[in-house]
Amino acid sequence: MSSTREIKQRIKNIESVRQLIHGMHMVASTQLRRSGKQLEGIIPVQKELQRKIDELAVVDETRKFPYYEHRRVRNSLYVVFSADRGLSGSYNNRVLNFALEEMKGKNEKVFVIGSYGYRFFQKNKKNIVQSVIGLPDSRIYYGSENIAKALLDLFLKRKCDEVFLVYTEFENILLSRPKIERILPLETRRPEPVAGTFEPSLDVYLKHLIPFYLHMTIFRAFSEAHISEQASRMLAMDTAGSNAEELVEKLQRNLNRQRQQEVTQELAEIVGQRQ
Template sequence: MAGSMKDIKLRIKSVESTMQITKAMELVASSKLRHAKLRVEKSRPCFEVLHQTLADIAASNTDFSSVYTVVRPVKRTCYVVIAGDRGLAGGYNANVFKAAAAHMQGRDCCVLPVGKKALEHYQRQNVEILSKEFHEAEDVSVGHCFTMARMLAKGFLDGEYDEVYVVYTNFVSMLTQTPAVLRLLPLNAPKRPEPGPHQLILYEPDCESVYNAIVPEYLAGLVYGALCESVASEMGARRTAMDAASKNAGEMIETLSLHYNRARQAAITQEITEIVAGGEA
């Protein structure tokens, strides 16, 4: 009985230590989540301005055309997969890989992984990797996103791949994060201007050159926005997972304490019975 009580007490101490770790990780994730949400909010205006500029260029020219809007037969596809750097975030990484695998099925593809987990996953899958430079998602900056965008645009223009997608996690709320697949290239065909008089804008040297110069900036904005959403989603998922782990640890401590008290009560009762029996003898 004494051995059993000692084992329960050691188990309680072990669970309490684990609970302290999960509580600390929850607080760290909550702190990082606030910064990540601010970064998401700040990244959206840049993307909206670039998107509106591209739409204005296309809509204000009747004979507009661009190599970035040409849809060609798909022989090869490139995926930018954004995952986390660490685990302990519930199903965050697994859901991203599941969404990417479903979209990649039956396609000849290559991957540009962002995040340590993404790099490790596709190395195990023996999938062709374009670059290992962006293996730390938290350290990827706006400059790195421009580097990625130029790399993707050059590969698309050179015919190395015919489509480019980004797989990321959309931050809906603190409790909800949904994986998403967004096509980067080719861009959607611009809307033709409506019949009738409309304002024409003169671009130098021409509208197509200006449009093609802006596209890499636009792609960088999309990648950076997806990265900000993913980082915020990872922090939200980790905070939720650590909160659930802390609650489970608390429930486990209560159950073990109940077992310990019962064992202690049984030991005391047995001692009293032995004393009484000895006295009667």
């Protein structure tokens, strides 16, 4: 059985870890609130852009533009959002394994975001064409714009025939789920008469609209992934904190029992000496 000194040292060590856990929980909570406000701001913008894209899907003239070209799929590009840091429960494993499952049967190329994803796809010997690692929160907006430009360039140069986003969609603090959506080529539907005209031309309109639409769609995916990561980290810290508390309580009971045994032994020795 451990001595009283050893048990006290273990309790002290666990209390130190509990302080670290509490600090990480507070940081994750702050970032969660900040990411939530960011997501609330981007959703209306992205939805309005999506509405514009849906309206264009029935315009017959759009079919001549490369953004809408549905060609034979030889290469599929997957943009996978993961984290740069751990201690976030099953967040990384869920989205990365989900992406890996979606790639089955495809000649895939991977555009990976986050160091965890980079190591994961390297280990699984996937074709990583580009990666973004260590992007600060303050640069996510501009980083999304650069990623959108890179994806559009790869698609227009026929280095890939379809582009998918794979990220974790945030529902609430307790629930988030991996999601995949295709962003290129854009969807077309049965042509319908459209009132009005495009000024100065449909070509100019699309050249401005499509990059901005991709930018905002990637920015939203970034925001969804980031808030999901922080929520998962908060839950992981809650669980770790509860486990540490239970362990301290167990050690405290052991310490009390050890003290009782030591006192009993000392009394027995005193009584034995007097006899």
